Amino acid sequence: MPELPEVEIVRQSLDKKIKNKRVKKVIVRNRNLRIKVSKEFVKFLKNQKITRVNRYSKYLILSLSNSGYCLIHLGMSGTIHLINKFKKNILTNTSFYNSAMIPKKHNHIELIFDDFKIIYNDPRRFGFFEIFENYSMLIKRLNHLGPEPFSKKFDLEYVNQFLKKKEKNIKSFLIDQNFVSGIGNIYASEILYLSKIDPMKKAKLLNKNEHKKIIINSKKVLFRAIKKGGSTIRDFKNTLGLKGNFQSSFKVYQREGLRCKRIRCKGIIKKKFVSKRSTFFCNSCQK
């Protein structure tokens, strides 16, 4: 599901809500996520204050007051829901959560704060929650990731060096987190469209100008998507259950058979499986 922009939207709303708040209770209903939730998880988070909510690539990073970290990945279908607590009435003095907001199945983890809670829902369980005692352990965990598209390190020299001997198609590298981290299947197609590059083109055949376009358009596409609240294809929602809006701005993704949006281009958007992932491109203006 979520690529960098969607995770950033989640980060922003979490930051507003849980920063400097203390976790009162932790519930783990299903430990069998992509990575098994550790036995120490509940103990590690309980009574900790969330001091920061960061994001790197598609990962959320909660900093804790015990100087530890909680690393979260949403996988393909993970969502985080913010649920406010209401007082039912004074007579019974029972409180409840607005159940209309809560998915019925697959609520695997809950972090409960004073007057609200967050619920991690993930039907496919490709996401995970991991804990790290300190910063160096966290960094080690994320060490394999390439630079983010926004990073200064993602420059001409780096891109050229990485791709110059690569026989595989360029599209598979845009979604390769070791090369550049944060881009997923949707935005890879969009970036290559803006760059007028054929997704099937061998990476080593790209010239300097094309490298430049990839660098610029990666930033451009992701920034625009963040600005629009991310993309909602089937089930991405922000923590309040609201959908993103960037899907209406897609130039190629899920536009198979439609006309290319570029002025004066007569091309038709095609869909092909590239490295096992659906890939959309204009058959005329992407060379």
Added chain:
DNA sequence: AAGAGGCCCTGATAGC
């Protein structure tokens, strides 16, 4: 080292 392929899992949808 690089690339191809498989696998983890559930749900929505299409076709019969």
Added chain:
DNA sequence: TGCTATCAGGGCCTCT
């Protein structure tokens, strides 16, 4: 109505 097959925004692992 119900069956089966296919696909979905990710990432890791193994084999060659």
